[in-house]
Amino acid sequence: MASSEEDGSVEEKENNNKKRTKSALATAWLTFYNIAMTAGWLVMAVAMLRFYIQRGTHMGLYRSISRTLKFFQTVALIEVIHCAVGMVRTSVIVTGVQVCSRIFMVWFITNSIKQIQNEESVVLFLVVWTVTEITRYSFYTFNLLNHLPYFIKWARYNMFIVMYPLGVAGELLTIYAALPYVRKSGMFSMRLPNKYNVSFDYYIFLIIVMLSYIPLFPQLYFHMLRQRKKVLHGVVIVEKDE
Amino acid sequence: MKHYEVEILDAKTKDKLCFLDKVEPNATIGEIKSMFHKSHPQWYPARQSIRLDPKGKSLKDEDILQQLPVGTTATFYFRDLGAQISWVTVFLTEYAGPLLIYLMFYFRVPFIYAPKYDFTTSKHWVVHLACMCHSFHYVKRLLETLFVHRFSHGTMPLRNIFKNCTYYWGFAAWMAYYINHPLYTPPIYGEQQVRMALIIFLFCQIGNFSIHIALRNLRPPGSKTRKIPYPTKNPFTWIFLLVSCPNYTYELGSWLGFTVMTQCLPVAFFTIVGFVQMTVWAKGKHRSYLKEFRDYPPLRSPILPFVL
Numbered sequence: 001m002a003s004s005e006e007d008g009s010v011e012e013k014e015n016n017n018k019k020r021t022k023s024a025l026a027t028a029w030l031t032f033y034n035i036a037m038t039a040g041w042l043v044m045a046v047a048m049l050r051f052y053i054q055r056g057t058h059m060g061l062y063r064s065i066s067r068t069l070k071f072f073q074t075v076a077l078i079e080v081i082h083c084a085v086g087m088v089r090t091s092v093i094v095t096g097v098q099v100c101s102r103i104f105m106v107w108f109i110t111n112s113i114k115q116i117q118n119e120e121s122v123v124l125f126l127v128v129w130t131v132t133e134i135t136r137y138s139f140y141t142f143n144l145l146n147h148l149p150y151f152i153k154w155a156r157y158n159m160f161i162v163m164y165p166l167g168v169a170g171e172l173l174t175i176y177a178a179l180p181y182v183r184k185s186g187m188f189s190m191r192l193p194n195k196y197n198v199s200f201d202y203y204i205f206l207i208i209v210m211l212s213y214i215p216l217f218p219q220l221y222f223h224m225l226r227q228r229k230k231v232l233h234g235v236v237i238v239e240k241d242e
Numbered sequence: 243m244k245h246y247e248v249e250i251l252d253a254k255t256k257d258k259l260c261f262l263d264k265v266e267p268n269a270t271i272g273e274i275k276s277m278f279h280k281s282h283p284q285w286y287p288a289r290q291s292i293r294l295d296p297k298g299k300s301l302k303d304e305d306i307l308q309q310l311p312v313g314t315t316a317t318f319y320f321r322d323l324g325a326q327i328s329w330v331t332v333f334l335t336e337y338a339g340p341l342l343i344y345l346m347f348y349f350r351v352p353f354i355y356a357p358k359y360d361f362t363t364s365k366h367w368v369v370h371l372a373c374m375c376h377s378f379h380y381v382k383r384l385l386e387t388l389f390v391h392r393f394s395h396g397t398m399p400l401r402n403i404f405k406n407c408t409y410y411w412g413f414a415a416w417m418a419y420y421i422n423h424p425l426y427t428p429p430i431y432g433e434q435q436v437r438m439a440l441i442i443f444l445f446c447q448i449g450n451f452s453i454h455i456a457l458r459n460l461r462p463p464g465s466k467t468r469k470i471p472y473p474t475k476n477p478f479t480w481i482f483l484l485v486s487c488p489n490y491t492y493e494l495g496s497w498l499g500f501t502v503m504t505q506c507l508p509v510a511f512f513t514i515v516g517f518v519q520m521t522v523w524a525k526g527k528h529r530s531y532l533k534e535f536r537d538y539p540p541l542r543s544p545i546l547p548f549v550l
Binding site: 192 | 425426504507508
């Protein structure tokens with residue numbers, strides 16, 4: 001009886017040790033991930049600046065950074081897994097929607113519709129995304145290292161006020177510019193008759209996507225404003241991701 | 243007989259909302275809810291959640307005052323569940339929609355397809371068969387709602403009716419549009435495919451109905467008791483040996499049959515989404531069975547034998 005009691009407490013200690021090791025591993029991985037992402041978006045920012053300074057134009061700028069952009073934006077899918085396994089305390093759905101909308105812009109608009117790659121609106125959302133992501137990932141990094149400089153916290157909770165509407169403008173203008181080319185080429189579309197008895201019109205789909213910004217954008221924006229109030233002017237609580 | 247005093251506080255603000263004195267010890271929560279409703283007419287009993295602890299579980303209407311862990315002055319906390327609507331109303335609305343909407347597409351009502359097709363019918367016999375099956379399915383559901391099902395809860399939140407109707411009506415319109423389209427392509431393997439699909443569909447419809455009857459017979463009229471369902475003399479119920487929620491299993495089977503019969507991708511999507519939702523429900527039901535009954539048969543899976 002005594003030995004089984006001992007075994008019980010040894011097992012408990014082992015479990016606690018396992019939990020501590022797991023969370024130390026998780027923290028180490030998340031720190032590495034966020035440092036890597038900060039670095040990636042910094043590289044993109046520098047590349048864009050250099051391009052513009054050297055060439056004096058934004059023509060060809062997207063082409064020059066497109067591979068880096070595709071890589072780092074796609075890798076962000078990992079963040080959905082972080083939420084799913086509980087490493088990060090955020091809703092899987094919220095993160096999923098955010099990452100998917102980025103992936104949609106990168107792969108299904110800018111990458112697929114080459115004629116709009118030199119639009120100014122593309123540069124607009126690229127700049128916004130870069131600034132936002134560098135702020136966001138460095139915020140997470142410093143948080144994990146328990147050493148958050150106030151200016152990073154300030155940036156995270158204030159820049160969005162301007163960045164968010166600018167980003168939305170860049171994205172919407174880009175999709176709008178792409179519409180005539182989508183219509184002409186009939187890309188990603190399927191017409192009747194076919195053996196699956198389904199049809200899909202990418203042009204109409206894009207219009208619906210644009211319209212969906214109308215209800216979604218204010219909701220997200222006001223949610224972030226509320227978070228900002230809580231964090232900067234209220235009681236400081238455990239950081240919740242937006 | 244000692245009478246109780248009952249005070250009801252708001253669960254969030256802790257304000258005193260109501261004070262009832264001279265309450266019978268054998269009064270039920272349901273009766274207390276009626277009394278509370280009298281002093282606050284906007285909160286009808288169905289939208290009241292009464293609990294012992296502000297963050298605790300809701301008490302049941304059948305719970306008796308003197309059997310609860312309260313003193314002679316009982317304190318309850320109230321939470322407003324929001325506007326409620328009866329389950330029967332929701333079911334009837336969400337099922338009547340697909341029935342009528344599909345028929346509108348089948349009869350090619352104007353403004354759906356090109357004007358030259360208005361009020362024509364498809365030249366493919368499988369399209370007529372599909373209309374009969376789809377309509378039969380929803381008529382069956384409506385009749386079951388009226389005459390077969392015994393609901394545990396009387397009501398659900400009002401916003402559910404908008405959510406549910408969007409789902410059912412939206413998918414019905416999407417499926418019906420393609421099946422009844424002038425450019426519809428009939429199944430690749432022709433009569434063989436349709437016949438096989440029809441057999442599966444009918445088999446699962448009968449199965450689903452048998453399960454609904456079996457579940458109804460577990461529960462005497464007006465009661466809310468829960469019992470373990472077991473196979474009966476009806477062979478369609480023998481699936482209870484392997485599955486906790488065979489009504490969902492048969493439902494999946496019906497829609498798989500309909501998908502194969504119509505060879506229509508939107509139908510496949512509807513089947514998949516429905517399957518995901520039913521699996522979530524089946525797992526929940528399976529878990530509550532296991533929690534409530536010590537002797538629950540271990541061989542059973544929630545929805546798919548041995549698999550899920």
